[in-house]
Amino acid sequence: MKMYKLKELESKHVNQINGKIELNKLKISSNIKKMYIFHFLMGCYLISGVIIPFFLIYGGLTFFEFALLQSYYTIMIILFEIPCGLIADRLNKKWCLVLAGLSSALGALIYGIMPNIILFIVGETLFALGTALMSGTNEALVYESLKVLGKEKKFSRVIGKSNGLFLLGIVISAPLGALIAFYYSLPLVMTLMFIPYITGTFISLTIKEPHGISTNKKQKLFSSIKSGLSIFKENKILRILTFDLIVIELLVIFLVLGYQYYLIKELNISLLYLGFIEAFLTLIQAFFLNLLSSLEKEVKNKKRLLYLNTIIPGIGYFLMGIIFFAPIIIILILITVGFGLSRYIILLNGINKQLKEDNRATFLSTINMFRMLIRALVFPFIALIMIWDINLLFIVLGIIIILYTFKGKVKEDFL
Structure with a gap:
């Protein structure tokens, strides 16, 4: 009788473990769809269609000053690579994406406050931080999620689709941004970018971090x-x-x-x-x-x-x-x-x-x-x-x- 109860308890314990594993896989599998949504939202760069008018007309910059600002943005991405790599290693990749979305959202808000070169520099710094945080992190998170599911062979296809959705975000948002700029105002276009970016931030908060697998070899x-x-x-x-x-x-x-x-x-x-x-x-x-x-x-x-x-x-x-x-x-x-x-x-x-x-x-x-x-x-x-x-x-x-x-x-x- 005692032996029977012991086996019954062992069986329940195994079933509980298996249930937890299946539940974990179910959560991990949802990562892929969430990453698709995240990429699409981060691609909703509304200002892309009117970026030059924004800086030259609203911002009052010359084209040379705009070029200097874009060069600053690029250099900051390079400089942020080291600390962002450490965040991915020490914190985790999920929080890298959360911070990337939040940084980009704040950058959009700051840009829309008023035409001021200091605010523009702060905004570009935040956008550069967001870009650096996403660099390589999304690919690593997708690969690790697929690895847990035993579907890592689908990595190229998933990343291709993810990048395609990012481009789709630009294709949809660029004309929309131009319409807003034409009928309303240029700063409103930048400010409204807060919406897809903060939505992407909340989406990334629901991502399940795969444990026990590391592909970050920076x-x-x-x-x-x-x-x-x-x-x-x-x-x-x-x-x-x-x-x-x-x-x-x-x-x-x-x-x-x-x-x-x-x-x-x-x-x-x-x-x-x-x-x-x-x-x-x-x-x-x-x-x-x-x-x-x-x-x-x-x-x-x-x-x-x-x-x-x-x-x-x-x-x-x-x-x-x-x-x-x-x-x-x-x-x-x-x-x-x-x-x-x-x-x-x-x-x-x-x-x-x-x-x-x-x-x-x-x-x-x-x-x-x-x-x-x-x-x-x-x-x-x-x-x-x-x-x-x-x-x-x-x-x-x-x-x-x-x-x-x-x-x-x-x-x-x-x-």
Whole structure:
């Protein structure tokens, strides 16, 4: 009788444990849907469609001052990488996302108070903190959740969908922000961003932190830089591929940062249309990235594909410098950005082939940091030239890219 009761108690205990495990898995499985919602909400960057008018008209800044502010934002992201890595390690990844949402929400509120450069700097600092807190944390949390569920093979698909929802947030919010700016006011657009960001914060509070699994292997910044530069120094092919990636991306990214200034200054495009153009620009980038991802696997001559994705942005820039018809200019902007910012997929494939598994993440993170740093340093100088003669700048950039297409050192076997 005692033996029977003992077995009965053991059975109940096992059932309770199994029940707790299933309940835990159920909570963990809900993480994926919550991360989808979180990403969509953080992508609701309402101001993206009218960001230049916000700073120049409402903020009273010059385009050069706007460029300096954006450079400050980029540098702050780099500087926040270390403390944000420590927060992810010592606190947990869930609270990183909570703080990211809260920081972004506060940044939006502060920006909308009044046009003041000090408030703008505080706002950019908070936005940079939010970006740094999310950097790598969302991917790690998704992977760890899938690992608990035994579905880690679905990681790429889940992250792809998550990034797609982030872009969808921009596509929907950019035209909405432009409509609000046109019919109401520019500061209201920034202030209303508080709503999706604080909602994302509350969503992240309900996420279940997976325990017992750690994918956070962030090295100290200087150690990572040293290791990445060592790999760069030893491998000539890596140097060629990385230089090619950074140079053309740098020349094209300025169009994304400055096209609204060009459309307003040279073509007098209304605020109402800027948000829709931003939405189309986001869609075209997503389209070309997906297209090139498929073509890159099918096309045998990758050098020819890279050639096409380099010379077309060059031609686009050149034509923008000599054409003044708004519809044609907008199409050229979409094509130049679409081809120019998707070419990195071809080069990244070649870079990955040159790297060992144990140093791949270190090298790629180092290169990413330098891409951001170079962009931050160069953008203010480009802004000055844009203010001086934007059409001449486009012609010169076009010629540089076209000449580089023929003089580039990337070979087929590198890719």
